[in-house]
Amino acid sequence: MAFRKRREALRSILSGSTCIRPGSVYDVASIRIAEDLGFELGMFGGSVASLAVLGDPDIALITLTEFAEQIRRMSRASALPVLVDADHGYGNALNVRRTVQEVEAAGAAGLTIEDTLLPQAFGQAKTQLISLEEGVGKMKAALDGRSDPSLVILGRTGAVSITSLDDAIARARAYEAVGVDGLFFTGIKSRGELEALSAATTLPIVLGGAPEEMTALDYLASQRVRIALQGHAPFAAATQAVYETLKALREGTSPKNLKGIASSELTGRVMREAETKARSGEFLGLKK
Numbered sequence: 001m002a003f004r005k006r007r008e009a010l011r012s013i014l015s016g017s018t019c020i021r022p023g024s025v026y027d028v029a030s031i032r033i034a035e036d037l038g039f040e041l042g043m044f045g046g047s048v049a050s051l052a053v054l055g056d057p058d059i060a061l062i063t064l065t066e067f068a069e070q071i072r073r074m075s076r077a078s079a080l081p082v083l084v085d086a087d088h089g090y091g092n093a094l095n096v097r098r099t100v101q102e103v104e105a106a107g108a109a110g111l112t113i114e115d116t117l118l119p120q121a122f123g124q125a126k127t128q129l130i131s132l133e134e135g136v137g138k139m140k141a142a143l144d145g146r147s148d149p150s151l152v153i154l155g156r157t158g159a160v161s162i163t164s165l166d167d168a169i170a171r172a173r174a175y176e177a178v179g180v181d182g183l184f185f186t187g188i189k190s191r192g193e194l195e196a197l198s199a200a201t202t203l204p205i206v207l208g209g210a211p212e213e214m215t216a217l218d219y220l221a222s223q224r225v226r227i228a229l230q231g232h233a234p235f236a237a238a239t240q241a242v243y244e245t246l247k248a249l250r251e252g253t254s255p256k257n258l259k260g261i262a263s264s265e266l267t268g269r270v271m272r273e274a275e276t277k278a279r280s281g282e283f284l285g286l287k288k
Ligand SMILES: O=C([O-])CC(=O)C(=O)O
Pocket: 043, 044, 045, 046, 047, 048, 058, 085, 208, 229, 231, 232
């Protein structure tokens, strides 16, 4: 599917009236599995990008090149639209502009740019934000960096749990005013906070994690939340599975007695074996 179609699919989720849960994806196998299971959207979090590519925590160590390359691999492997978490855009507003160019070329359907101060400042243990003015500059630069107008750009802030609800509202309104396609909020802890942010803005909302009382999709939809994240359990599940498998092998279990191993059918689907067989028949003169 052409990148534009994927972006239009994400746009139609944002302009719809329901709230969906994206599949957390981080590599070619996970995106294909999410696609096969019928997820409408993949979410590529910065945290799982760091884990999958570097094996490091989510502290802005990953480079734009590494991040974009992982997106490119996923975009090649699957037509599932992916929303990617481009952190703070890997630098100042000019770096944000470049980030948008690279992420667009890599095939993302959309990206988030956040106003968190990254990487962590010297001597500052707590998360800090850049100023609203600098945040606005980043959003403007992000929009300027886009060459396919269908690429979705979301302005993201965690201000509600870092500074205040009023500050979060001011930032959301300012990002909306410069023309981002949607707002991504993290750190919301109550319905009251979500309702205040929703009432103060008009754009579709993406919610990055929310307390238990806010999981009902119809309630979220009523607050204009169109996409609600659910963390990154697939990466954690894969880690556990690899751990159990290596541990069992190390302890002498024979490969045929291992538990929790993908069937050859599932592995074949993940590697799109049927398509390769058909191509081998057509292009290599092999029997189908
Ligand atoms: O985007 C998400 O899923 C939440 C987030 O910031 C991350 O995982 O890095």
